[in-house]
Amino acid sequence: MPPETALLGLDWGTTSLRGYLIGKDGTVLAERSAGAGILHIQNGAFADALMDLAGDWLAADKSLPIVASGMIGSRQGWSEAPYVEIPTGAGGLTLHRHGGFDRPVNIVPGLARRDADGVPDVMRGEETQIFGAHENGIQDGLMLLPGSHSKWALVSDGLITWFATFMTGELYSALRDHTILGRMITDDTDDAAAFARGVKYGCDASGILQRLFSARTLALFGELSEHQVASYLSGMLIGAEIAEARALTENAGAQITIIGDPELGQRYRTALTHCGLAADQARKGAAARGQWRIAAANGLLRSPAP
Amino acid sequence: MPPETALLGLDWGTTSLRGYLIGKDGTVLAERSAGAGILHIQNGAFADALMDLAGDWLAADKSLPIVASGMIGSRQGWSEAPYVEIPTGAGGLTLHRHGGFDRPVNIVPGLARRDADGVPDVMRGEETQIFGAHENGIQDGLMLLPGSHSKWALVSDGLITWFATFMTGELYSALRDHTILGRMITDDTDDAAAFARGVKYGCDASGILQRLFSARTLALFGELSEHQVASYLSGMLIGAEIAEARALTENAGAQITIIGDPELGQRYRTALTHCGLAADQARKGAAARGQWRIAAANGLLRSPAP
Numbered sequence A, B: 001m002p003p004e005t006a007l008l009g010l011d012w013g014t015t016s017l018r019g020y021l022i023g024k025d026g027t028v029l030a031e032r033s034a035g036a037g038i039l040h041i042q043n044g045a046f047a048d049a050l051m052d053l054a055g056d057w058l059a060a061d062k063s064l065p066i067v068a069s070g071m072i073g074s075r076q077g078w079s080e081a082p083y084v085e086i087p088t089g090a091g092g093l094t095l096h097r098h099g100g101f102d103r104p105v106n107i108v109p110g111l112a113r114r115d116a117d118g119v120p121d122v123m124r125g126e127e128t129q130i131f132g133a134h135e136n137g138i139q140d141g142l143m144l145l146p147g148s149h150s151k152w153a154l155v156s157d158g159l160i161t162w163f164a165t166f167m168t169g170e171l172y173s174a175l176r177d178h179t180i181l182g183r184m185i186t187d188d189t190d191d192a193a194a195f196a197r198g199v200k201y202g203c204d205a206s207g208i209l210q211r212l213f214s215a216r217t218l219a220l221f222g223e224l225s226e227h228q229v230a231s232y233l234s235g236m237l238i239g240a241e242i243a244e245a246r247a248l249t250e251n252a253g254a255q256i257t258i259i260g261d262p263e264l265g266q267r268y269r270t271a272l273t274h275c276g277l278a279a280d281q282a283r284k285g286a287a288a289r290g291q292w293r294i295a296a297a298n299g300l301l302r303s304p305a306p
Helices: A046-060 A126-131 A170-177 A180-184 A192-203 A211-220 A226-247 A262-272 A285-296 B046-060 B127-131 B166-179 B178-186 B192-203 B211-219 B226-249 B264-275 B286-297
Strands: A005-012 A017-023 A028-034 A064-068 A095-097 A104-106 A111-114 A120-123 A141-145 A152-155 A159-166 A256-258 A279-281 B004-013 B017-023 B028-034 B066-069 B096-098 B105-107 B112-114 B120-123 B140-143 B152-155 B161-165 B254-258 B279-281
Touching: A005 A046, A005 A285, A017 A046, A017 A285, A017 B096, A028 A046, A046 A262, A046 B120, A064 A226, A095 A159, A095 B226, A111 A159, A120 A152, A120 A159, A120 B211, A126 A141, A126 A159, A126 A262, A126 A285, A159 A226, A170 A226, A170 B254, A180 A226, A180 B211, A192 A226, A192 B226, A211 A226, A211 B120, A256 B140, A256 B152, A262 A279, A262 B140, A279 B105, B004 B046, B004 B286, B017 B046, B028 B046, B066 B286, B127 B152, B127 B161, B127 B286, B152 B226, B161 B286, B166 B178, B166 B226, B178 B211, B178 B226, B192 B211, B192 B264, B211 B226, B226 B264, B254 B264, B264 B279
Parallel strands: A005 A064, A064 A104, A141 A256, A256 A279, B004 B066, B066 B105, B140 B254, B254 B279
Antiparallel strands: A005 A017, A017 A028, A095 A104, A111 A120, A141 A152, A152 A159, B004 B017, B017 B028, B096 B105, B112 B120, B140 B152, B152 B161
């Protein structure tokens, strides 16, 4: 009887490593995670980290194929998988076959885009989640992966045709911790009204440089209390991100799907609502679904049992 | 014979104190500065700081009027001078008369503006420089005071009719020192080509959140060398500031005058050129000229000698 396992999917990022043991029908049979992100690997000991996570799975199925997505394919990772230019579908993500293990480690390449000025943008790992966002196959629409560096992507006819990175989360932290705006902030308590006010002000703006200062002036005039400033600032930046992304996609009426942490996703859904937009949260497991589909599109899966 | 001195102007900011002994015809007879900014004054010893700077001038002319502009009129200063709403001319800046000294200290109030959403912006000290920008009287035009918090202001029929604050300088520092973008920066060497590229990319943009990431991706692709990243990022932020200010002033064809430090002014003039705009640098002494005009408009000057 052939093994019931069909693929080992590795979501291997900067700070963590997740492994998905995927069955013949594409369902996740088991899932594990470890802190072995590429920043935490000493002396290139990637093989050891993989064995620590999934040695027993690999021993039990000597021909189990491996597909890995995320920063593991970056210059700082196990083996660099050159970026693929968009537009591309799952099948266009030719896997980078790394030989430094007992069997090939097939790394999903990141994506690169050039804008009209020839300026590049990149993603690595998110492409896999995007192709796995929906449970019933790859679907068209606008995808949003919020975070320290939020990614927005447009999927059209099954291809990623556009994407962009917004440094919203990291910018918020830098402003809060290292500018005069932070001096108004006493705590990070969520304040729904202040967040809404910030979002509306941010997504209504033609630019953020000038509006940022309002986090200070509103507090100065007593129109925002100290415990509201953080929520207001966060809202304003998210609102501005939404406005910019909408402008860059020419206000495509596409359905928005949010991928990733549900709590942050809910924050963005609330923000989108304040900007007059709606979004769905993708079901858990986008990375594993994407790995499965990319592996299938690249002929990595063993032939089905007869 | 009446004394030849007519006014003591104090430009009293957060980090420094400058004194101008101004003669009957408005020319600066003598100028001194000290590190006695309001942040450096202990236990409210403002009078001592003033005596240290200008005790001899004040002793020599017992009725010499004093006008002070800048953060000295803020809540953290000597005495709070409430903001005046725009539009206002020099005469509308009713001086706040503070009595805690051997003669009145007449403090120039700061300005406040509310935008269409009712959100306030403020300035304190810049209004005085704006009214003193030109040597031959108050002139109409677009005024730019670059800095950590850049101010842009529109003067029309002798009134400040609009202004806005852009946190460009502080944002640059926070991004450079506390985000992933800074990790690409090895030094702050000026690179004219990278600065120009950044300016053009910034002033062409509908928003900055997405374009910021290009400081990383261009370096990642080897299209910007490590010593160019700082100039590129600085240019992009200044370019974005210019684009936002132009949009907020509805691309008013007004003459742009830059007030303040000539070196930073030259940087902005270069940036404006890259955005297809031109500007003049105001002659040194804008604060003293503004203090003189505001004092005159408020009847603070002694009657001219018969």
